[in-house]
Amino acid sequence: xTALGDPTRRAIFERLADGPxxxxxxxLNLPVSRPAVSQHLKVLKxxxxxxxxxxANRRLYSLDPRGVGELHAYFDRFWNHALRAFKAAAExxxxxxx
Amino acid sequence: xxxxxxDTSVRASxxxxxxxxxxxxVFTEQMATWWPAGHHILEAxxxxxxxxxxxxxxxxxxxxxxSESHWARVLAYEPPxxxxxxxDISLQWQLETNxxxxxxxxxxxxxxxxxxxxxxxxYRGIERHGEGWEQMQAAVGSPNGxxxxxxxxxxxxxx
Numbered sequence: 001x002t003a004l005g006d007p008t009r010r011a012i013f014e015r016l017a018d019g020p021x022x023x024x025x026x027x028l029n030l031p032v033s034r035p036a037v038s039q040h041l042k043v044l045k046x047x048x049x050x051x052x053x054x055x056a057n058r059r060l061y062s063l064d065p066r067g068v069g070e071l072h073a074y075f076d077r078f079w080n081h082a083l084r085a086f087k088a089a090a091e092x093x094x095x096x097x098x
Numbered sequence: 099x100x101x102x103x104x105d106t107s108v109r110a111s112x113x114x115x116x117x118x119x120x121x122x123x124v125f126t127e128q129m130a131t132w133w134p135a136g137h138h139i140l141e142a143x144x145x146x147x148x149x150x151x152x153x154x155x156x157x158x159x160x161x162x163x164x165s166e167s168h169w170a171r172v173l174a175y176e177p178p179x180x181x182x183x184x185x186d187i188s189l190q191w192q193l194e195t196n197x198x199x200x201x202x203x204x205x206x207x208x209x210x211x212x213x214x215x216x217x218x219x220x221y222r223g224i225e226r227h228g229e230g231w232e233q234m235q236a237a238v239g240s241p242n243g244x245x246x247x248x249x250x251x252x253x254x255x256x257x
Contacts (some may be wrong), residue, residue, distance in 0.1 A: 071189070080110045087217075
């Protein structure tokens with residue numbers, strides 16, 4: 001089974017998309033125990049999707065930017081390129097029929 | 099535009115010298131006039147691109163060989179202010195048949211003046227594609243990695 005094939009891990013991953021969180025905050029409102037969440041985080045870490053770092057006396061989890069950044073950058077380029085082309089099309093046609 | 103590496107959405111906006119109704123129509127019904135050339139997943143050459151202007155409609159590509167690729171579902175259609183469509187293309191550039199694993203695009207049109215419109219686009223839910231994330235992660239930095247895959251994709255499609 002792949003790391004994101006599990007619905008709870010998907011939920012954790014999506015939660016981390018909004019920013020770094022400690023285990024307690026991740027586990028909030030999830031239908032599994034906190035130790036189970038820790039276990040899921042371990043799997044996500046091993047898959048290279050999540051990283052953790054110690055902050056004060058706790059551990060913060062976040063998405064691994066090496067995995068996320070590449071794809072994000074691709075779509076960022078794609079949509080900016082697409083919008084420029086859209087602008088040109090919209091303005092060109094605007095001139096034809098003012 | 100700043101890229102936030104840990105963000106799973108992309109935002110882009112553009113100011114268009116056109117009335118809001120016109121901008122909306124060009125973005126939706128006339129999508130074929132501006133969609134980046136080569137960016138479709140048909141095997142065959144693209145014959146036309148169709149935007150079905152209603153909720154529940156599709157955006158699909160017609161190949162010259164008669165093939166069709168329904169790569170998006172129109173989720174919201176509120177002319178001339180807002181349109182939302184799904185992105186039913188997996189990270190392996192295949193049609194994604196499970197709607198829960200599709201990302202989506204929301205586009206908002208705001209009239210700046212009668213002749214000028216701000217178009218704001220948000221592409222979100224990249225993480226929903228799931229497995230591709232891991233493949234991509236494993237591939238980053240390798241010679242046959244994500245970027246070379248994209249390059250091959252772009253080359254194959256002639257863009």
